[in-house]
Amino acid sequence: MAQVTFCGACGSVTGSSTLLAWGERQLLVDCGLYQGDDELEQRNWRSFRFEPAKLEAVVVTHAHLDHTGLLPRLVAEGFEGPIYCTRPSRGLVSLILQDAGHIQEEQARYARKKGYSGHADPRPLYTEKDARRTLRLLRAVPFDERLEIAPGITVRYRRAGHLLGAGSIEIRAKGSDGERRTWIFSGDVGRYDVPILKDPEPPLDEPAALVLESTYGDRLHKNSDPEEEFRAAIPRVFARGGSVIIPAFALGRTQEVLYHLSHLVEDGALDPDDVFLDSPMAIKATDLYQQAKQEHDEELAEDVKNHLSALQADRFRRCRKSSESKALNNRKRPCVIVAASGMVNGGRVVHHLKRRLGDERTAVIFTGYQASGTRGRQLVSGAKRVRIHGESVSVRAEILSLHGLSAHGDSDDLLRWCDSLAARPERIYLNHGEDDSRKALAARLRSDGHAHPRLPFTGDSVPW
Numbered sequence: 001m002a003q004v005t006f007c008g009a010c011g012s013v014t015g016s017s018t019l020l021a022w023g024e025r026q027l028l029v030d031c032g033l034y035q036g037d038d039e040l041e042q043r044n045w046r047s048f049r050f051e052p053a054k055l056e057a058v059v060v061t062h063a064h065l066d067h068t069g070l071l072p073r074l075v076a077e078g079f080e081g082p083i084y085c086t087r088p089s090r091g092l093v094s095l096i097l098q099d100a101g102h103i104q105e106e107q108a109r110y111a112r113k114k115g116y117s118g119h120a121d122p123r124p125l126y127t128e129k130d131a132r133r134t135l136r137l138l139r140a141v142p143f144d145e146r147l148e149i150a151p152g153i154t155v156r157y158r159r160a161g162h163l164l165g166a167g168s169i170e171i172r173a174k175g176s177d178g179e180r181r182t183w184i185f186s187g188d189v190g191r192y193d194v195p196i197l198k199d200p201e202p203p204l205d206e207p208a209a210l211v212l213e214s215t216y217g218d219r220l221h222k223n224s225d226p227e228e229e230f231r232a233a234i235p236r237v238f239a240r241g242g243s244v245i246i247p248a249f250a251l252g253r254t255q256e257v258l259y260h261l262s263h264l265v266e267d268g269a270l271d272p273d274d275v276f277l278d279s280p281m282a283i284k285a286t287d288l289y290q291q292a293k294q295e296h297d298e299e300l301a302e303d304v305k306n307h308l309s310a311l312q313a314d315r316f317r318r319c320r321k322s323s324e325s326k327a328l329n330n331r332k333r334p335c336v337i338v339a340a341s342g343m344v345n346g347g348r349v350v351h352h353l354k355r356r357l358g359d360e361r362t363a364v365i366f367t368g369y370q371a372s373g374t375r376g377r378q379l380v381s382g383a384k385r386v387r388i389h390g391e392s393v394s395v396r397a398e399i400l401s402l403h404g405l406s407a408h409g410d411s412d413d414l415l416r417w418c419d420s421l422a423a424r425p426e427r428i429y430l431n432h433g434e435d436d437s438r439k440a441l442a443a444r445l446r447s448d449g450h451a452h453p454r455l456p457f458t459g460d461s462v463p464w
């Protein structure tokens with residue numbers, strides 16, 4: 001019996017996980033954390049739909065937590081096999097999982113202290129130690145090479161353009177009828193013609209089935225140019241004596257922001273000594289992006305060759321120690337502070353906002369989607385006050401949002417990616433999208449002549 005079971009991200013954009021089984025032999029594609037409201041996050045505590053110790057291997061599409069964030073729990077519950085990821089992913093997976101283990105422990109400690117958990121002794125979902133044990137199981141593999149990960153089962157990664165190291169995966173194995181066929185797991189598909197990383201590259205095999213993400217299946221990105229928006233905003237804010245705070249998503253988005261800011265520097269519109277990257281995780285991720293030369297698109301490769309890369313260590317100022325971050329409070333000269341986290345849930349950006357939101361000269365530039373329940377959402381929705389560290393802080397600063405920086409392709413990009421495949425798959429399953437998005441994408445695919453896409457529920461199984 002060869003079958004595929006959808007274990008997560010069915011009708012939601014987090015918790016990606018798909019189980020592949022050939023009799024007793026079981027593999028998992030992604031092992032993501034659910035993120036968002038309480039109902040979603042409770043799912044992280046449910047028992048797995050399989051026995052972790054019996055899994056032979058895990059294949060990870062990319063480093064984001066909604067694809068990797070439950071790996072340490074899998075390991076804590078007995079999984080000991082290899083975890084495959086691409087070579088450029090490995091560093092990011094290490095960064096993100098260690099950080100996640102730390103945050104889980106912190107949250108449990110905080111809940112215990114405040115006594116607001118329903119449990120007498122709130123426990124972390126997993127610990128930093130679990131995360132470190134997980135990292136020992138990572139096996140980094142190159143893009144474009146077919147690899148036998150179990151007898152008769154091969155895997156090949158192709159660049160997905162969504163994040164450093166992000167891949168689409170081709171898995172080739174026999175079905176119950178003895179026929180060998182290829183399934184493609186798109187992972188998260190990036191955008192075409194955006195800076196830093198190479199464009200998405202289609203898988204090569206003719207697919208029998210495709211599992212396709214649908215995050216923006218119902219949307220088209222606005223045709224806005226983030227560089228022009230920075231160029232319009234930053235000098236204007238500096239001229240009135242204000243600073244610009246950019247809440248940053250440490251992986252991917254931060255590097256794009258730096259890329260655009262560096263063009264302002266080249267034109268003389270910005271002094272690089274006025275730009276501070278204030279996030280240890282973003283600094284480490286930026287180094288990984290800079291080092292992964294094979295992943296750079298032509299423009300970045302040219303900049304790297306000319307020692308003009310936005311990502312090199314001496315391009316902008318970096319705050320590693322918290323004392324360096326605090327020193328920015330006393331700075332009189334206007335500056336740009338790029339600091340995590342992107343939705344202002346935590347991290348150093350919270351301290352900067354607490355200090356500067358009340359100053360009408362300040363501007364805050366959001367660079368991505370702000371989920372409901374976050375401070376970022378309150379600010380972009382026009383809140384006049386926000387609570388920070390138990391205090392009510394008044395908001396007089398100018399709040400701006402950039403819309404041109406998504407890491408996910410829109411529905412045009414997803415269609416373009418599907419059309420680039422070697423053949424049209426006989427079956428398409430849409431996951432990793434809210435129901436409205438996957439329904440809209442299904443309609444587009446159908447009208448484009450693709451196979452009738454199916455929208456699996458969590459727990460649904462289909463034959464290989």
Ligand SMILES: [Zn+2]
Pocket residue numbers: 062064162163188
């Ligand atoms: Zn992702």
